Amino acid sequence: MSTLTVLAAGTSGADGDVFTPPGLELFNIPPIIPGVPWFTKPVLLALLSTLIVVVFCWSAFAKPKLVPRGVQNVAEYGYMFVRDQVARPFLGKDTDRWMGLLLSIFLMVWVWNLMGVFPLVQFPVASHIAFPVVLAGSIYILKIYLGIKHQGPIGYFKNMMFPPGLPKAIYVLLAPIEFLSNLIIAPFTHAVRLFANMFAGHIILAFFSLVGFWFLFEKLTPLGAPLGVVGVAMTIAMTGFEMFIQFLQAFLFAMLAAMYIGNSLHAEH
Amino acid sequence: MKLAAALLAEEASNPLMPHTYELVVGIFSFAVVVFFVGRILTPRIQKTLAERTEAIEGGIKKAEDAQAEAQAVLKQYRDQLQEARQEAARLRDEAREQGARIKAELREEAQVEARRIIEAAHAQIEADKQQALTQLRAEIGRLSTDLAGRIVGESLEDEARQRRIVDRFLEELENSDAAVR
Numbered sequence: 001m002s003t004l005t006v007l008a009a010g011t012s013g014a015d016g017d018v019f020t021p022p023g024l025e026l027f028n029i030p031p032i033i034p035g036v037p038w039f040t041k042p043v044l045l046a047l048l049s050t051l052i053v054v055v056f057c058w059s060a061f062a063k064p065k066l067v068p069r070g071v072q073n074v075a076e077y078g079y080m081f082v083r084d085q086v087a088r089p090f091l092g093k094d095t096d097r098w099m100g101l102l103l104s105i106f107l108m109v110w111v112w113n114l115m116g117v118f119p120l121v122q123f124p125v126a127s128h129i130a131f132p133v134v135l136a137g138s139i140y141i142l143k144i145y146l147g148i149k150h151q152g153p154i155g156y157f158k159n160m161m162f163p164p165g166l167p168k169a170i171y172v173l174l175a176p177i178e179f180l181s182n183l184i185i186a187p188f189t190h191a192v193r194l195f196a197n198m199f200a201g202h203i204i205l206a207f208f209s210l211v212g213f214w215f216l217f218e219k220l221t222p223l224g225a226p227l228g229v230v231g232v233a234m235t236i237a238m239t240g241f242e243m244f245i246q247f248l249q250a251f252l253f254a255m256l257a258a259m260y261i262g263n264s265l266h267a268e269h
Numbered sequence: 270m271k272l273a274a275a276l277l278a279e280e281a282s283n284p285l286m287p288h289t290y291e292l293v294v295g296i297f298s299f300a301v302v303v304f305f306v307g308r309i310l311t312p313r314i315q316k317t318l319a320e321r322t323e324a325i326e327g328g329i330k331k332a333e334d335a336q337a338e339a340q341a342v343l344k345q346y347r348d349q350l351q352e353a354r355q356e357a358a359r360l361r362d363e364a365r366e367q368g369a370r371i372k373a374e375l376r377e378e379a380q381v382e383a384r385r386i387i388e389a390a391h392a393q394i395e396a397d398k399q400q401a402l403t404q405l406r407a408e409i410g411r412l413s414t415d416l417a418g419r420i421v422g423e424s425l426e427d428e429a430r431q432r433r434i435v436d437r438f439l440e441e442l443e444n445s446d447a448a449v450r
Contacts, residue, residue: 027284038290046291050298054305061310064317066324079314096315100307108302129284130291134299192285199284 019214022206027127027199042128049111049125057107082106086254090262098261101142105135106254109194113246116202117239124198124246129191132253136191139257144183147264159267190256197249201242208235410435 029041060075068076082103087095112131116124126132147156160182161175211231215224414431 024284038294043291043294046294046298050301053302057306057310061314061317064314066317066321076314076318079311079318099315100311101303103311104299104302104307107306108299127284128288128291130287131295131298133287134292134295138299195284 017219019211019219022203022210026202026206029123041123042125042131045115045121045123045125046112046131049108049115052111053104053107078107079103082254086251087258090255090258091265092262094262094265098258101261102254102258105139105257106250109135109253110247110250113198113250114243116198116205116246117242122205124202126194126249127198127202129195132191132194135253135257136187136194139190139260140187143260143264145264146261150265151267155267156264186260190253190260194249194253197245201238201245204238205235205242208232208238406439409439413438 031037031040032044033039056071057075060071064072079099083095083099086106087099087102091098109126112125115121116127144156147160150156151159157179161178162171163174163178166174208231212228212235213231215221215228215231220228410432413435417434
């Protein structure tokens, strides 16, 4: 059914006289080189993001100076932000051990997201769910591994499902809920929250820019022109808003990762 | 065949279904970033940050030490100054005391000397006076007898008589002197 709507949108949007808002077809991107099906725009952008993050960090931290200059200053600011706002509240004295992973996750997600507003690129990598799934899945595996390692195979599940200090009857209700929320819902929402935000953000931006393009260039009419102007204005405003959301989601994603790791290292009380 | 194609299309368009190749690329990308940023670069910046903290703390400690030393030196200096002042005051008092004592001693000596000189002078004067009186007496006696002899025309050779006469004469003279006075 979704294929049908895509086809319908494709035909009517391109050839018809009726304005059709953009939909899921935005995310079905053909391969860049015909015949190489895996090499699509999101794949290219993911690899590019990797390169950007590595090169940026390399230029900043490869030979760190005691008195920071230039890129190191900027990157240190990012490092401090992740350390103090993301890692410390959940990891405490274990912060330094996990900073490498958390900094990687934060920078990676942020650059992925920024691809959504970067001129001419304009496609958020995380709007293809495979990429958030990789990160959330890695964290999920790590969290269970750490939990079993630090709390014991039984202790981990016992601490998770039977937090001490509650009346016995509550556990009948609480244990399944905790199990479900920690082991099934948490990784799912971890990935989907990022994905859905970027997905929706991209649709919103595409919608407003198409409104502007359609009513100002494709079908310029006296009645439609003001609407086109509104579309352009909204595109600009939404781009700014998107940038905020992109940062927020990267922050949140890394923060949740820190929280899961912290909870596995020490039993929740 | 048709069903498979439809399923494939369905999968491709369902945004909640991850593409396998994207999963692979994602895992590769994540591994690369974690390796370079997480394993290699983060420890470096952590080391630098730790060194910086150490350097700053070391600098602060050094400054504190320097300040403490300066304080100690200042205190020592002040103590020494105080000591020197006390010493000076003590020496001054001592000197003043000594001066006063010397002055008193000198005065005492001078007074004694003066008294001695005065007494010697008195004695001298007394002696001179006695001598003068004796001389005068002899002279006057001789002159008087000489005169009297000339006047009387008779030599009063006899010593005893001569003396008696002179003494009588002098007594009369003194008496008349006293009466006049």
